[in-house]
Amino acid sequence: PILDRPPFALTLGLIKPDLYADPNAVHAVFERLRRDQWEVVRQREVLFQPRDAGAFYAEHQGRFFFDRLVGYMTSGPFSAMLLRRPDPNKDAITAWRALIGPTHPVRAQVNQPQSLRAEFGLTDTRNSFHGSDAPETAAREINFFFPQDPVLVEYLAHWRGAD
Numbered sequence: 001p002i003l004d005r006p007p008f009a010l011t012l013g014l015i016k017p018d019l020y021a022d023p024n025a026v027h028a029v030f031e032r033l034r035r036d037q038w039e040v041v042r043q044r045e046v047l048f049q050p051r052d053a054g055a056f057y058a059e060h061q062g063r064f065f066f067d068r069l070v071g072y073m074t075s076g077p078f079s080a081m082l083l084r085r086p087d088p089n090k091d092a093i094t095a096w097r098a099l100i101g102p103t104h105p106v107r108a109q110v111n112q113p114q115s116l117r118a119e120f121g122l123t124d125t126r127n128s129f130h131g132s133d134a135p136e137t138a139a140r141e142i143n144f145f146f147p148q149d150p151v152l153v154e155y156l157a158h159w160r161g162a163d
């Protein structure tokens with residue numbers, strides 16, 4: 001049963017193009033990750049073509065902000081990270097989304113001023129970070145950027161085996 005499973009310890013984080021273009025900001029983000037005991041298992045620089053952004057954000061096709069989102073995500077290189085919580089009792093997906101904060105930076109500034117989007121986000125679209133929202137999406141998104149990575153493959157076998 002799902003309740004007997006360990007919390008999902010992996011997630012996929014993005015440092016989006018606007019922020020990735022600013023080395024001082026990127027440095028500050030990695031300092032924060034170290035301080036909060038995140039393990040960056042893999043990290044790669046990615047440059048999206050429009051079709052890549054459309055594939056990654058397929059669920060948003062047809063939304064009013066889709067073209068803006070594709071334009072943003074193809075505006076320059078960004079960083080994709082396979083993140084792990086070393087503490088097996090902590091859920092990486094929830095913890096990472098809590099750290100980055102609400103989608104809309106203005107809301108983040110009001111409700112979660114310590115969050116990364118409150119500090120670095122610019123607009124509703126240019127919100128500087130991404131985080132997977134569930135174990136299934138984390139697995140899909142990690143595999144999107146790090147296909148068949150052994151860390152993901154082994155973790156999924158262990159996690160699924162827990163039922």
Ligand code: RTP
Nearest residue numbers: 065068069102103124125126127129130131132
């Ligand atoms: P994400 O998936 O990137 O972590 O963000 P989220 O769940 O907080 O937000 P979601 O609704 O999934 O939207 C995906 C990304 O689309 C852009 N967006 N722009 N009103 C707008 O202009 C708007 N709304 C969303 C953001 O870049 C958001 O992260």
Ligand code: MG
Nearest residue numbers: 130131132133
């Ligand atoms: Mg989302």
